[in-house]
Amino acid sequence: MIRKSGIGLAALTLGLLASVISAKADFWSDAGAKYQGVVLHGVTESTPPSNYIKDVLAPEFEKKTGIKVEIETTSWDQMYDKAIKDMEAKTGIYDMVYIEQDIIYAYLARNFLVNITQSLKDDASLKSPDFDETHFTTFANYFKNADGDLFGVPMEAFIKVYLYRTDLFNDPKIQEAFKAETGKDLKPAATHEEYTQIAEFFTKYGKDNGLELWGTTAQAHTGHPASWYEFFESVAPTFGVYNWGIDAGNNYAATVANGGQMNSDKAKAALKYWLHLRDIAPPESAASTWTEVGTTFAAGRVAQGLVYGENAAWIASDAEKSRVVGNVGVALPPTDAAVLEEVKGGTGYLGYYDGGAFGLPITSKNKEAALLFLQFIGQDSVQADWAVAAPRITNTATYDDPKVIEMDKQLNGYYSMLKNEGKLFAGAPPFPFHAQVREATAPIFYSILLGEIGPDEGLDQMAAKAEEELTNLGYRK
Amino acid sequence: MRSNTVGWLMLAPTIAILAVFGIAPFIYVLYVAFHHWNPFGADPLMTYNGANNFRRLVFDREFLLSIAVTIKFAFFAVVSEIILGYLLAQLFMREFPGRGLFRTVHTLPLIVAPIVVGSVWRLMTTPSIGIIPYLLKTWFGYDLNIGRDAGAAFLLTVIMDIWHWTPLVTLTLLAALLSLPKEPFEQAQIDGANRWQIFWHITLPMIRPAILATVFIRLMDALRTVDEVWMLTSGGPGAATRYVGLHIWKIVFPKTDYGYGAAISVIVLYLTLVMCWLLYVALVAPRQKKEAE
Incomplete structure (x- = not known):
């Protein structure tokens, strides 16, 4: 009898777990359903982390949500040229722009960017259960305002x-x-x-x-x-x-x-x-x-x-x-x-301490869909493979992933230095x-x-x- | 009356395009030139500041230097291209084995985008890895370092421009030479004129309009060169190749000093017009005067 009850309880637990997992897995398709036909445009510098977004994360996101993402990778100068012109002229071509850490203050001063924290609070239906701002390393602080609100999802971080x-x-x-x-x-x-x-x-x-x-x-x-x-x-x-x-x-x-x-x-x-x-x-x-x-x-x-x-x-x-x-x-x-x-x-x-984030221009015409994409690239679950393919770490949990630990050995402790001595850089x-x-x-x-x-x-x-x-x-x- | 209306209607699309893409932006640039406008300044709004931007230009050492090196660059590049282009056009007038192939190969640089030309030349001239420094070192013991040698960097930008644009001059002058009538040349030969006399008194005057048009096109292009030089030297070393187009780009884009950048653009346009006018007067007026006499 006890054994039967135990089996029943285990089955119930598994069932509940499965339903929670399936609900989580379904978040992207449910959230994306409202934005079918939307095409998101992003501009970024042609670097290994950006190319990973273009080649891996964007197609994956598209598969899960049905929202198409087109990422334009170009030179450092051209990237700024295009992004600033777009935001200054309010043309709304780009839904995501790469923000290098050194330009965030200029963008914030000009009110170019959407407050991601506030936007997700304002519309809870857009908030992914897998996205958590507290999971980022302290590098994310560079992309926050005085109130601690996030204006860019960190996507690369390095020390020289x-x-x-x-x-x-x-x-x-x-x-x-x-x-x-x-x-x-x-x-x-x-x-x-x-x-x-x-x-x-x-x-x-x-x-x-x-x-x-x-x-x-x-x-x-x-x-x-x-x-x-x-x-x-x-x-x-x-x-x-x-x-x-x-x-x-x-x-x-x-x-x-x-x-x-x-x-x-x-x-x-x-x-x-x-x-x-x-x-x-x-x-x-x-x-x-x-x-x-x-x-x-x-x-x-x-x-x-x-x-x-x-x-x-x-x-x-x-x-x-x-x-x-x-x-x-x-x-x-x-x-x-x-x-x-x-x-x-x-x-x-x-x-x-160099790096950058993906931000959402205030001039974007697809802010909600872009918010989904930004959360998608900020999840813990996509970080480890990304860190191996294009060495960069923006989420604390990534350091403990076995793939990353293995990579750290190859790099003679570069990731360990980033984790332990990163505070000595700015x-x-x-x-x-x-x-x-x-x-x-x-x-x-x-x-x-x-x-x-x-x-x-x-x-x-x-x-x-x-x-x-x-x-x-x-x-x- | 009717033909007049039809004529204007036919011209209307061109006039509209010119107004939207030529005149309106020019008026806007002129308007911005009289304002202080840096979107990353403490006051990001455009504020009227009279002729201050133009006054600032007169004392701006970097701007004056960029004008000087641009004129130097344009002079050496255009003169070399005209001379080389003419010689090549004369060569293509003659029959020789492989002429067709040579003509095609010689024209190839024209279809390459300037940014690609700059990249290729950069690869060829980068110290330690480029083939040009390697060959110069091996053959002549000369260390070419475009990062440190201002003269060499300047010369390389001129050579790159010559390599890229001489084919245009060749093709234009070849077309002009092919269209010349044979009679004056036969007449001159019968009269005993030598090669130099034929060139100076017959060929040159007859192809003068083609030369003039080519010089104007190349001069205007050379004065606004940006992409090739940006790729090869980024304007360096120092300000040795910071030509005025590149200087404007740096003022307007990275520095976002829109008002001042607009003022420089207006002045450069004015200088270009003046230079072309002076050239026109120098090359055409004596001829017209001679004909009138």
């Missing part, structure tokens, strides 16, 4: 890390040569001095041995903002210059005279340090953006370098594109000991004038790179120009 070649660093002959030359053991650099010493050693080692090998990467393009970014987002912070040296709380001061840091002694020391590294980097560095830095490392032409996380992953794992698979180590960027303490204390940051400062100040000061920066003006004088000019531009924009009074 220090990569080094384990095969070179562990080679006994090279270790011996390094010891003989410097009196030190060869290990990943923790300070700027160590990094410079290793870079100088390998550049000389490559030259002496007729190898196509240099000591460091340098994202030092002389006409593209990539070089500006490398300096202000990856190098200057390790010297204690944060937020590009602009003090938002002090009337957006950039010059030391007015309370800023852009032309401070620390900034000048950082620039000289980086210019020296550029001089001992491979020749292509002067024409390298983030992409070329990745390919330079993958081609085995450098011993170490600062590389964006999205590239670090394929460099370490994709044998079709990289010659250094299995030979890539990951470490924190070298910094001053005092700065590291400062960063651990929560004052500054060590490097760039996104771009919360400025709504991001591109404007960058473009105003970049020509002077390129002149410094070309040696047309010295680094000290150049940074003085840049700080003054930044203040002039901020005054012109109306932020600096």
Whole structure:
């Protein structure tokens, strides 16, 4: 009798579970039923995570809901060009736009985006049971307003890390040569001095041995903002210059005279340090953006370098594109000991936490259907495969997925570093004038790179120009 | 009266298209040029600021520099294309084995999109991996680095433009040469004129309208070049190849300074018109004066 009741209870439980699961599975088809015939249009940068949305998630969503999704992947510049024009002119072409972390403040200032949290509260029928904003990593905070409402569903997040070649660093002959030359053991650099010493050693080692090998990467393009970014987002912070040296709380001061840091002694020391590294980097560095830095490392032409996380992953794992698979180590960027303490204390940051989200333009003509799609790509269940196909993590649970743990081993602990040390990195400062100040000061920066003006004088000019531009924009009074 | 109406009706679609896509945008650009408008400024609205944008232009070193390098670029590119195009057109006037094939191959760059041309040249010139730096290093020991050598980057943009657009000049001048009557040339030969005299006194004056039209087209194109150069150098190193089209793009799009960008666009249009007019006066007026005498 008891056994019979037990079996009955188990059957009832299974039945209930099945009905709940089926109700959950049916959410997408039920929610999508109202929007049959709708075609959603999205624009994003052509990156592996975006291509995964286009090739895998969009067709999957379409299959489940019947809502067609067309994702346009294009270059970084074109993506912004198209999205901003669409939202500014209120044409309503796009239902989803890629929002890189550094532009979210400008978009929020212009009220370009729909408040996702509020919209889902307003219409509960659109809320998927599988979507939970609390499941995102802290990176999602960049896409929230002061009230904690979400304006973009995170879809990629990386840190710019220090990569080094384990095969070179562990080679006994090279270790011996390094010891003989410097009196030190060869290990990943923790300070700027160590990094410079290793870079100088390998550049000389490559030259002496007729190898196509240099000591460091340098994202030092002389006409593209990539070089500006490398300096202000990856190098200057390790010297204690944060937020590009602009003090938002002090009337957006950039010059030391007015309370800023852009032309401070620390900034000048950082620039000289980086210019020296550029001089001992491979020749292509002067024409390298983030992409070329990745390919330079993958081609085995450098011993170490600062590389964006999205590239670090394929460099370490994709044998079709990289010659250094299995030979890539990951470490924190070298910094001053005092700065590291400062960063651990929560004052500054060590490097760039890069990434982006998918947002819903206020001008979209298909907001409800687009909200469904945004929730679809934000679910925990789609994250693990996505993280393996296009290494990025935006949901906390993804770290514990067996596939991701396996991938982490291949990447020599990159995901672990993202999880444990991610707090030491930061996104771009919360400025709504991001591109404007960058473009105003970049020509002077390129002149410094070309040696047309010295680094000290150049940074003085840049700080003054930044203040002039901020005054012109109306932020600096 | 009737024919007049029909004529206007026939022209109406063209006039409408011109008004919608040519005149209206121009008037709008002119309107914006007299405003301060940056949607990412503290005040994102368009506010009237008189001629301030134009006043700012006069003191803008980057803008003046971009004008100077653009004129330099246009001069070297157009002159080279006209000379090379004429020589190639003369070559195609002659019979030689494989002429048809050579003519087809020579025309191929014309059908390639500028952005693709820029990408291909970038691949060919990237330091360390490009074939051009490799060959220059192997044959002449010369280190070509377009990221650091401003002169080399400028020269490469000129060469790229010549490679892309010389076929257009060749085809135009070839058509002009083929349409010339034989009699004046036979007459000159009978009179004992040498090759140079025939070229200077007969060929050149007779194909002058074709040359003029080609120069105008190429000059206007060269003054507004953007995509090829954007792909190859992004305007660098420094401002060495930041031609005015690229400069406007940077002001209007990444910097979103719409008012100032519109003012630059208006001034550049004006400069282009002035340059074309000066060229027209220089090339056509003496001839007309001579004919009148």
